[in-house]
Amino acid sequence: xxxxxxxxxxxxxxxxxxxxxxxxxxxxxxxxxxxxxxxxxxxxxxxxxxxxxxxxxxxxxxxxxxxxxxxxxxxxxxxxxxxxxxxxxxxxxxxxxxxxxxxxxxxxxxxxxxxxxxxxxxxxxxxxxxxxxxxxxxxxxxxxxxxxxxxxxxxxxxxxxxxxxxxxxxxxxxxxxxxxxxxxxxxxxxxxxxxxxxxxxxxxxxxxxxxxxxxxxxxxxxxxxxxxxxxxxxxxxxxxxxxxxxxxxxxxxxxxxxxxxxxxxxxxxxxxxxxxxxxxxxxxxxxxxxxxxxxxxxxxxxxxxxxxxxxxxxxxxxxxxxxxxxxxxxxxxxxxxxxxxxxxxxxxxxxxxxxxxxxxxxxxxxxxxxxxxxxxxxxxxxxxxxxxxxxxxxxxxxxxxxxxxxxxxxxxxxxxxxxxxxxxxxxxxxxxxxxxxxxxxxxxxxxxxxxxxxxxxxxxxxxxxxxxxxxxxxxxxxxxxxxxxxxxxxxxxxxxxxxxxxxxxxxxxxxxxxxxxxxxxxxxxxxxxxxxxxxxxxxxxxxxxxxxxxxxxxxxxxxxxxxxxxxxxxxxx
Ligand code: ATP
Numbered sequence: 001x002x003x004x005x006x007x008x009x010x011x012x013x014x015x016x017x018x019x020x021x022x023x024x025x026x027x028x029x030x031x032x033x034x035x036x037x038x039x040x041x042x043x044x045x046x047x048x049x050x051x052x053x054x055x056x057x058x059x060x061x062x063x064x065x066x067x068x069x070x071x072x073x074x075x076x077x078x079x080x081x082x083x084x085x086x087x088x089x090x091x092x093x094x095x096x097x098x099x100x101x102x103x104x105x106x107x108x109x110x111x112x113x114x115x116x117x118x119x120x121x122x123x124x125x126x127x128x129x130x131x132x133x134x135x136x137x138x139x140x141x142x143x144x145x146x147x148x149x150x151x152x153x154x155x156x157x158x159x160x161x162x163x164x165x166x167x168x169x170x171x172x173x174x175x176x177x178x179x180x181x182x183x184x185x186x187x188x189x190x191x192x193x194x195x196x197x198x199x200x201x202x203x204x205x206x207x208x209x210x211x212x213x214x215x216x217x218x219x220x221x222x223x224x225x226x227x228x229x230x231x232x233x234x235x236x237x238x239x240x241x242x243x244x245x246x247x248x249x250x251x252x253x254x255x256x257x258x259x260x261x262x263x264x265x266x267x268x269x270x271x272x273x274x275x276x277x278x279x280x281x282x283x284x285x286x287x288x289x290x291x292x293x294x295x296x297x298x299x300x301x302x303x304x305x306x307x308x309x310x311x312x313x314x315x316x317x318x319x320x321x322x323x324x325x326x327x328x329x330x331x332x333x334x335x336x337x338x339x340x341x342x343x344x345x346x347x348x349x350x351x352x353x354x355x356x357x358x359x360x361x362x363x364x365x366x367x368x369x370x371x372x373x374x375x376x377x378x379x380x381x382x383x384x385x386x387x388x389x390x391x392x393x394x395x396x397x398x399x400x401x402x403x404x405x406x407x408x409x410x411x412x413x414x415x416x417x418x419x420x421x422x423x424x425x426x427x428x429x430x431x432x433x434x435x436x437x438x439x440x441x442x443x444x445x446x447x448x449x450x451x452x453x454x455x456x457x458x459x460x461x462x463x464x465x466x467x468x469x470x471x472x473x474x475x476x477x478x479x480x481x482x483x484x485x486x487x488x489x490x491x492x493x494x495x496x497x498x499x500x501x502x503x504x505x506x507x508x509x510x511x512x513x514x515x516x517x518x519x520x521x522x523x524x525x526x527x528x529x530x531x532x533x534x535x536x537x538x539x540x541x542x543x544x545x546x547x548x549x550x551x552x553x554x555x556x557x558x559x560x561x562x563x564x565x566x567x568x569x570x571x572x573x
Contacts, residue, residue, distance in 0.1 A: 026167035039192025071133035073097035091149035098144035184209035186405030218405030222413035228378035237373035246294035278363035291331035432500025469541030
């Protein structure tokens with residue numbers, strides 16, 4: 001496919017705000033794409049070069065783009081900056097200035113963008129500028145517009161993963177294929193690979209999809225219930241594990257090669273040298289397992305709070321911090337070992353194999369676990385766990401498989417709750433902000449507009465206006481970060497009746513605690529036919545931003561409604 005053709009699709013996608021129309025346009029695009037191009041087209045449409053877990057970024061700032069444009073169009077940077085100030089969109093500036101006529105293929109443009117991304121080290125800035133300017137010089141105005149937006153991360157067509165899956169199913173003329181596509185996606189986290197498999201091997205090929213070491217598996221998540229009685233009546237005899245409060249890691253071992261992925265499937269191997277070494281020593285050739293990494297006191301064996309563990313999150317000086325705060329890794333799931341896919345096996349089978357692999361290891365140990373059908377025993381253990389600084393417990397259904405990428409009652413969490421507070425915090429995605437009044441006005445930001453996610457429509461529905469919980473410095477920092485992703489209009493994936501002073505791209509997630517959930521006409525989450533949705537009462541932010549979560553990892557509308565239902569029946573056991 002010609003890249004020009006792809007930009008015509010981009011234009012059509014941009015022009016619509018209707019989700020259904022968007023699915024149709026994308027399905028048409030996917031049908032037209034060749035098996036060689038389809039993965040690249042999907043990555044590009046989502047503003048990426050590869051699936052996010054590969055961590056390949058183009059590494060160009062607006063400044064560098066201005067310089068590349070200046071070279072490509074033989075125009076002084078000053079003039080480009082003026083135009084940029086005027087339009088606020090370097091894509092439009094590029095469209096105005098670039099007049100080339102060649103129409104390269106998608107594969108060619110992709111290859112050149114990839115070369116730019118892979119250029120690093122000394123002198124790479126100049127090299128990147130040169131590469132980009134020569135790419136821009138050869139293309140037409142419309143192509144330049146989208147390339148410019150792409151390289152600075154401003155493509156923003158609003159195409160989330162569920163939208164791609166839906167459109168892929170549609171492109172085969174059968175929406176009923178979506179669950180099978182989703183299953184494959186959950187096993188490899190690579191929409192390009194799923195699409196390519198569909199194109200080349202049809203749905204039969206997708207059905208045969210298996211776990212691959214090196215491709216992160218989308219993580220299973222917990223449902224919540226208010227009491228241990230509820231848990232036993234829901235799933236019967238269960239495995240009760242400690243709920244550790246650290247970093248969730250998915251470790252992939254392929255001989256001596258170890259990769260570690262975070263909660264949102266980013267490659268974080270460099271952060272955990274001791275887990276890497278410890279994983280090499282395990283008595284299996286290949287394996288995928290999950291667990292929680294926590295800082296601990298080597299002398300007393302005591303686990304340290306999350307604020308200590310999180311210091312590991314840095315680019316440099318890992319060795320020093322690893323010495324100061326060594327980690328323990330509590331493994332709670334085995335997903336693959338020596339050619340066998342354990343995601344399909346029952347909890348008990350997975351656990352048995354996990355225990356046989358992980359023993360006498362100085363860093364990695366199996367998570368604490370016992371089996372019971374007695375709510376009192378769960379509650380007793382829960383109290384002790386909380387006393388020891390753990391977050392609570394996770395109950396797991398004994399005969400359930402590992403359900404990749406899904407939140408269901410195979411895992412149920414029970415967390416500490418305080419009187420007058422919701423039993424659990426809520427993660428919301430920031431979709432806009434308000435300037436604030438009075439003393440706040442001087443920061444130019446007084447409250448955030450938070451939204452929860454609705455996977456069925458792949459949209460964000462507002463649930464809360466969050467004006468407390470942040471320090472003045474944090475508000476200042478937030479304003480800077482949000483202004484960098486500000487939009488002229490509400491983002492197409494956001495549904496809101498409130499008018500934010502500044503709309504932003506859904507990108508950042510904040511954890512919020514609140515007194516309760518109420519019904520409210522001001523918000524769109526769970527809105528009924530009378531226009532009444534759900535809202536958080538007295539919300540306050542906990543911590544700063546959750547950078548281990550993607551926008552789609554915010555809580556869902558369905559969960560908010562469940563929490564609303566549950567708060568009416570919470571018992572104090
Ligand atoms: P939370 O804020 O509760 O961590 P979450 O959305 O990240 O919310 P949940 O589904 O609520 O995830 O809880 C699962 C999380 O709990 C996992 O992502 C993992 O990090 C952590 N965890 C700690 N101990 C365990 C365990 N034994 N089994 C499964 N998950 C555990």
